[in-house]
Amino acid sequence: MRLQVAIDRVNLKTAEAMIEEMRGMADIIEVGTSLIKDYGLENSVARFKKRFPDQCFLADIKTCDEGAYEFRKSYEAGGDIPTVMGFSSITTIRACAGVAGELGKEYMIDLLEVPADRIRALCEVFPEAIFCIHLPSDKQGEGLVELVKSSVKELSGAKKIAVAGGVTLGMVPVLKSCGIEIGIVGSAITKSENKHEMAARFAEAVRG
Template sequence: MTMIFQLALDRFSIEEALQMARNCQEEADWIEIGTSLIKEFGMESVLAFREAFPQKFLLADTKTIDNAIYEAKIAYEAGADAITVMGCGPAVTIDLVAEEARKRGKTYMIDLLNTKPAEQQKLRETFPDAVFCLHTSKDMQEHGNHEANASAISWQGRRLAIAGGIQAETIGSLTRTLHPEIYIIGGAITKADNPLVAAQRLRQCAVSAEE
């Protein structure tokens, strides 16, 4: 299975985020235009990344929980290859995002934040073509709760991403436990003295854990 590193960019200006992505692009298989960028700058942030990185896979972290068709349409048409939809949201919203993604030949990621195992199992069975993200939110991280980076169900046969507070010291155990395809990493890279070196170290730790 291919190992994908998704560089998560939040709480930057558009130009700061673009520069961080340029600095780390050799280790960033996917680039995430984070929720904070989208909330502060709208689809201009996605358009700017598409112009700067025409060949990169771009994920817009829209965290859609309502108004699915509209949010999917504007993000995909701005250049996003994937968007996120909240698994705790209405079933119809997830259905509509999935339909819009399929119609356009795009990817959709279901964020499992605040979902229980029974809900996750149902989502797993209902949306076999989705990417599923086990996500520890920033607020949870800041209050010492990392339980969302665990799973009570099997994700074998599905595309799995993990996100939230991943560090070089923890990525190995997450790799051995969950065997994710996609690692979504922000601060451990973007706050490092040398972001590219930090990204390279994280990847090596994950690769070593899979060996």
């Protein structure tokens, strides 16, 4: 299982300090949507990749149109894993998958508010994608385990499944038992008093 740490709604200096603290613990650093909107791909993703070239970065661009263009721009900026929304048209997601395949890169389909029948269809068409079971952050983690258990049933053909939306240390064993490959953690780490220690605890739980 991989640990992804989501960094968002901070300034660039704070984000860089957090990335430094996560070294060796976060398998993937997520450059959050608001961070990218505030500073652009070049001043966020590209800047971080230049400073931390060995770190895997997910660019949470939440593409829902202009798939090939947005994905190519994300990869050019140094993003390793861009995101496309699962409610996007199949044509758009296919365009994203095409660019990812051309460059030999991973990509993520965000299943935020995507119904079961749509999840099954996406899994059938894009089995190589990372599928992210995503509870809206406004729900503050309430119902995440139930959402994971129900969604995993629809993703039986998926090779890689991620979970986001209020993941806690106590949930890690359940996520593992469900076959989750990436646990995405945000405020549980980034808002803790000792971010390095909390990241280490999550890393140990995820990899243990």
